[in-house]
Amino acid sequence: MFWLFLAVNEKPFSEQIVPGDRILVNGTLQMLAGEQRLVTSEGLIFSLLNYKPMAVNLGSSTRLEGFYQIFPQTDIRSVHAIRNVIGSDSYFTDSDTRCQDAGSDTSSLCQEFMKRYLDYVREMELGMALKYARMVSEREEKLKNTDSPPEDIIVSVEEPPDLAGIRLSVFVENQRQFYSWYSQYLKYRQDFIDGNSDGFDAKPYYLRISRKNFLLSLHRLDNHEALFFFPISYGFHPDGADKQKPDDGRTPRTPRFNTSPANSPHFIARRINETCKPGMTGACMGIGSRRPEDQFWSQFGMNIAIHGTESYGTVGTRSSNGCIRLFHKDAQILFPLTYEGMPVILD
Numbered sequence: 001m002f003w004l005f006l007a008v009n010e011k012p013f014s015e016q017i018v019p020g021d022r023i024l025v026n027g028t029l030q031m032l033a034g035e036q037r038l039v040t041s042e043g044l045i046f047s048l049l050n051y052k053p054m055a056v057n058l059g060s061s062t063r064l065e066g067f068y069q070i071f072p073q074t075d076i077r078s079v080h081a082i083r084n085v086i087g088s089d090s091y092f093t094d095s096d097t098r099c100q101d102a103g104s105d106t107s108s109l110c111q112e113f114m115k116r117y118l119d120y121v122r123e124m125e126l127g128m129a130l131k132y133a134r135m136v137s138e139r140e141e142k143l144k145n146t147d148s149p150p151e152d153i154i155v156s157v158e159e160p161p162d163l164a165g166i167r168l169s170v171f172v173e174n175q176r177q178f179y180s181w182y183s184q185y186l187k188y189r190q191d192f193i194d195g196n197s198d199g200f201d202a203k204p205y206y207l208r209i210s211r212k213n214f215l216l217s218l219h220r221l222d223n224h225e226a227l228f229f230f231p232i233s234y235g236f237h238p239d240g241a242d243k244q245k246p247d248d249g250r251t252p253r254t255p256r257f258n259t260s261p262a263n264s265p266h267f268i269a270r271r272i273n274e275t276c277k278p279g280m281t282g283a284c285m286g287i288g289s290r291r292p293e294d295q296f297w298s299q300f301g302m303n304i305a306i307h308g309t310e311s312y313g314t315v316g317t318r319s320s321n322g323c324i325r326l327f328h329k330d331a332q333i334l335f336p337l338t339y340e341g342m343p344v345i346l347d
Contacts, residue, residue, distance in 0.1 A: 031240025041137035282308025282331030
């Protein structure tokens, strides 16, 4: 095999290389649908097969070498050798999005909302990833001939205006899609409220937060069936890594070997049925942790909170400092469905 350098501006990528060719690819490492991807400024998105997680460089400009492969069923390009070909790239097909009680009216409403919502969040994620890659590429181009080399990671503790601008522009491009799923969600939510108007016992349930799918769901402890799904937003940081310090734009995750409600170290630690800080509307539910290494973000149970927001356009995107945001009314609906000590799993 011979070396090929990515030069997609000259002619279409598919005309330059074929599966099996060895390539060098320049782009930014980002988290998309829970997996590391290399995103080029030209809009190519690569899966990284057999690469160990590179959390240090996530969000930064990176050059990777490997063998080019492609999944014919989905046109998902990949870099490096394949040992276990899955054949499809499952963005949003896991059990965390499966609607309950197949055949019921609630299930039908759930399915209508879920399909449109997951299509929307995928478009938002891909759109933001592409514009972020272009931002990095343009920044490096401007600094190429200066004496000041670019920093490895351009995302700091405070969210750069560039990322907020990227999110807004991508939302404007997809706002028709937003209102499509939102109208379906209102019907689904009202059906849930009507069905539980006589009261609700939260004790048999736990919370699961799926960052990949931008969903918070309420599950039964005995059979893990999902009762209801809430759309959410979470930490804005593009690297998708675990939380490292307060307000770093990252949302924590539950350790891989503790992702059952019986052994998860994370739980609802504090509840305030009102706005607890400016911008945290509706109601606030803190996420606590029994792990000593998590205490910097779980102190008082409110450094990581589940709360409402009135910035509706940010729901379904990465936009918080690390908290879980819901629609304002959803935070009020969720509050009585939780209790102190309720297990929480952050995927």
